[in-house]
Amino acid sequence: MKPFWINVPASSANFGPGFDSMGLALGLHLTLEVTESDEWVFEQLDSTVPTIYYEDHFIYKISKQVADRHHKELPACRVVEKSNIPLARGLGSSASAILAGIEIANQACRLGLSSEDKLRYGTEIEGHPDNIAPALFGGLVISATIEDVIERIELHALDIDIVVYIPEVELKTEASRKILPSSYPRSLAAAASAVSNVVVASLLKGDYKRAGKMMEHDLFHEPYRAALIPNYEKIRKQAKELSAYGTIISGAGPTMLSIVPSGEGQAIASKMQEVLPYYQVKALAIDPTGMTVE
Template identity: 60%
Template sequence: MNKFTIAVPASTANIGPGFDSAGMALNKYLNVQVIEQETWEIENHSPLLPSVATYTDHFIYKVAKQIAEKYGKMLRACKLAIYSDIPLARGLGSSASAVLAGIELANQLCSLSLTLEDKLKLATEIEGHPDNVAPVIFGGMVISAVMSHQSIHYFQLPNLDLDTVVYIPNIELSTEAARSVLPNSFSRDDATAASGISNLMIASLISGDYNLAGKMMEQDVFHEPYRAELIPNYQMIKQEAKSQGAYGTVISGAGPTMISFVPRGQGTKIASFMKEKLSDYEVDALVIDQTGLQVHQDLIK
């Protein structure tokens, strides 16, 4: 009988102008402890997880069942003990983490031997785009694109000499609501400007010019100008973080969380300062998770 744990990091996406294509794994985690047994049982051990009436209603189970059936397999029964410090509907990739946990659960229980690319394709089919799921799988910062023939290409950036600070308000914002305020199209001039800003941000991150990268991430044209009104304290957070040495501050995913990219080793100091400005927020100094999804095996004897 197998016992194993699936550990899945949180993620931030867009990072300003990298709309639906740039993402980064962060060191908040969804952990799923799995023990095979004769019947299904799921226990949620975190107030951040939604309550469900039966195991068949649990999102992770439903994803695992979907993947198993796709490969003509049946899930073996087990007990899941689920722990999470990733807040729901806050722009930190809770959905992507749950999707990957479900895919990995099926992979382990059904011996599917999925490659990392297989997991990326499956997760993207469920999520709709790879910006969050790619860094959750690979770790670090990943740029990804879905081509017209549905193939997915990605590039994992070298380790970045950065830390982050996240500002999590006590409100939820669904991706659907955040997308509803975006324009359906852009003029050629706006699209050209937005593309150039995004390209320069990525090039600056790779080269280690974090001052320029921070400047570019705050010049987004694709989504931040439209979503700013949905984000509490949007301008104040950007200005106060900048005063403390942050390179740049942007909306995390669809929001309402915001995230600052700061010099390595400065996260705790800046987070402490920002907590005084945002007493009703959860303010956390986080580091970039470089490993992505992990499975820890433990055979029961």
């Protein structure tokens, strides 16, 4: 087996009112160097991450699951792992790890998986495509599962900057999902869908001011999750005063994300860092390519 490298971006799911269907690939990455070995070893380049026995490692479990699905024996590998995607912050760390695990099995077992195969496997494991799809394809991806087929539209030419506000606290997706209602009244669902439709149309037209405004009027999840997000109203208000188009919860939170005018991301991030001294405030590029393998 020849050595190979896997690079998977972070992602922001839900993207305003695009609940479980719309996600954006971001310029934070999980990178793996994989070589053949006599035994399984996962080496963390970030010394703050504890060493995990390989059979307990999430990426190994995914790789083994995919290999078993194809009735293949997964050969032992040495995996050197580096990531600047924070865990349990709403930036798609689990989706990045899932895709990495799928790709290790694909390369090590010579499965010949297509992009559609990887999308389907990842969505089955994750439960929804809004992190998996952008992490795989890059850009903003809008997805829907119809009769077990994942239909998607990819938008790669968004003329915006992204600013993220990452608090020190974690928020598990399971806890954030529990607070959501199990069903919605028809009138609310119709109104929420209308908001989502206008956001997509505005993004396609390049009307980011309107898109940002409508993103802040989500009815599917933000009204319920806002109480779980530190400084929710403060961040939205301060970002708006600094010319952000709109500010939303990233994924299930607790990170929040602003779409801002192109070229202004770093300046806005610097000013917001002063407002939020205990946060990591970052100006990020949109990752245009998604997962790459060399």
